[in-house]
Amino acid sequence: MARRLGACLVVAVALAATACAPDTGEQASTSEDTGSPYRIVQLVGQNQAGPAAINAQAAAQAAKAAVAVLNANGGILGHRVELEIIDSGGDPTTAVTKLQARLNSGQKPNMVLPGNTSAEALPMAPVITEAGIFSVQQGSANALDDPAKFPFLFKTPPIPATFAQGLLAQVKKVGAGKVAMIAGKDAFAQATVAATKEALAAAGVTLTGEETYAAEDLDMTAQLERLRSGNPDLVFMQGAGASVGYVLQSRVKIGWTDVPLVADSTSAVTSLLTKGAPDGLVGTDATKNVFVQVLAAAVGTTGGPNPDALNDMLAALKKEGTITLPLNAYFAYDSVMLAAKAAEETKTITDAKVQSEWLEKLTPSTKGRWALANYTFTTKSHGPAVDPATVAVVPASVLSDGRYAG
Structure with a gap:
């Protein structure tokens, strides 16, 4: 593997993420060899102006935490997971431009986390689809649920x-x-x-x-x-x-x-x-x-639908920094875990079509490392099925480690 040059490097979980795309020293590859990493590219506006930056930072923190948990447990199918964070400034046009630049250089990602909002994810969705890359994202727009338009794109937040x-x-x-x-x-x-x-x-x-x-x-x-x-x-x-x-x-x-x-x-x-x-x-x-x-x-006062996985998530998030927002700002964690499960079950890290077809059959009885909800997807919708048990109504209270008093 050629050595990367300059200020840009792919971020393994223990390293700081950068906003740069890697150089072209490596040829595009879709190798399933265990020596190759499982590459995740996340585009978020961590350095944008205003309060939205805090949410973007939470999304990056969640992705880092998920990668750390996976690597501590052998990676994905024996592949070490590497996370590259590209700062989009929270701007949809910038996000698309930087995503296209990244896809045109370096090795093809196995997964893309497209932004922290629907406004960012929507314009990136066609680019991800055309490139044939698997994606589980945390935008909420209903338009992102359509498998006819975006067959490799799924989302985690409750509809x-x-x-x-x-x-x-x-x-x-x-x-x-x-x-x-x-x-x-x-x-x-x-x-x-x-x-x-x-x-x-x-x-x-x-x-x-x-x-x-x-x-x-x-x-x-x-x-x-x-x-x-x-x-x-x-x-x-x-x-x-x-x-x-x-x-x-x-x-x-x-x-x-x-x-x-x-x-x-x-x-x-x-x-x-x-x-x-x-x-x-x-x-x-x-x-x-x-x-x-x-x-x-x-x-x-609850352990959520997957208490053990939630405990793992909380511990991993704390290692990456303070949990400053409610846990629904950290859905990127579950996004990565769903992608990992799809790869493990289909025995491939490169075939987005096969992974998507498996995830369309996911039901709440399927066990994985996701922590915030149980998920059901179908061939008609890549948004989670309606599940009232996923949500709750509680008195407003001071947040502690991303959780309410209840």
């Missing part, structure tokens, strides 16, 4: 319908017959709204009001007053970033904290709902009677 069923369980638990909803206007928000409305209607729960807000809105009192006029038993909030705080502060401003509010899984990731003052809102009036939608595995 909106799963979270909708989790919300419905909470609605039934508190005996709420009427629900109001406030959400953002972006595509993901509206997908969440659509799934939630469908679940509520099917259960015979009345939707008393539906409001939206723009990212630049700093005061939501008008929207909340309109919702309150419908006298709902529960409020569902979809949100992200600072908007979550503006909704909750407006709720306090109009004195409407007596009605329970359930924040969606995106809201739950923000530090506002995972930290106490002054960095967050937990323990203040803003989180009075506030609950969050989370992964069941992220609740400290």
Whole structure:
């Protein structure tokens, strides 16, 4: 194997990741020989501006942790796993450009982790498909689920319908017959709204009001007053970033904290709902009677669906750094573990078609090293099947090692 030159190197788990593509000193190879590594290329914007960088750093931390666990257990089919992290700056165009550059130089990856968001993953999906590379990613867009368009691409986060069923369980638990909803206007928000409305209607729960807000809105009192006029038993909030705080502060401003509010899984990731003052809102009036939608595995009183695997994951994450976000920000860990299982079961690290066909038959009874959920995929959808047991609704609490108090 030719020696790599310059500042770029493929990162084995114990080494620091770089944003550079390797040089062309090696010829493209699809060798199954155990002397060749299993190569994972991850594109994330760890150095981008703003809070999104923290999520990208969590995704990189998760991938490193998974690689460490695999290598400690003999790699994949005897192949040592190597991780190369390319910094995309969080920009979809940059991500595509850097992915194409990487695929045109050096040895072909066995797996690509395409970004940390749907906005990044969607434009990279056709490139990955054309190159015939296996991929399990953590974007949430429904468009990524289509095996007809992206036959080698799978995803790990629960689909909106799963979270909708989790919300419905909470609605039934508190005996709420009427629900109001406030959400953002972006595509993901509206997908969440659509799934939630469908679940509520099917259960015979009345939707008393539906409001939206723009990212630049700093005061939501008008929207909340309109919702309150419908006298709902529960409020569902979809949100992200600072908007979550503006909704909750407006709720306090109009004195409407007596009605329970359930924040969606995106809201739950923000530090506002995972930290106490002054960095967050937990323990203040803003989180009075506030609950969050989370992964069941992220609740400290449970062991999740795969307790032993979860313990391995937590230990490996801590070796890579502090666990700063809820565990659903670390789905890249399960992505790598699903890819490893597909390779091991099909006895190949290079045939994306065969690996994909095996993963389409995956059921919750299949055991592997994934920790955050059980997975079922089909020939019609490469998004996880609806599984309400994957999610939970718990009171907002200070996060500890990625988990809620429950």
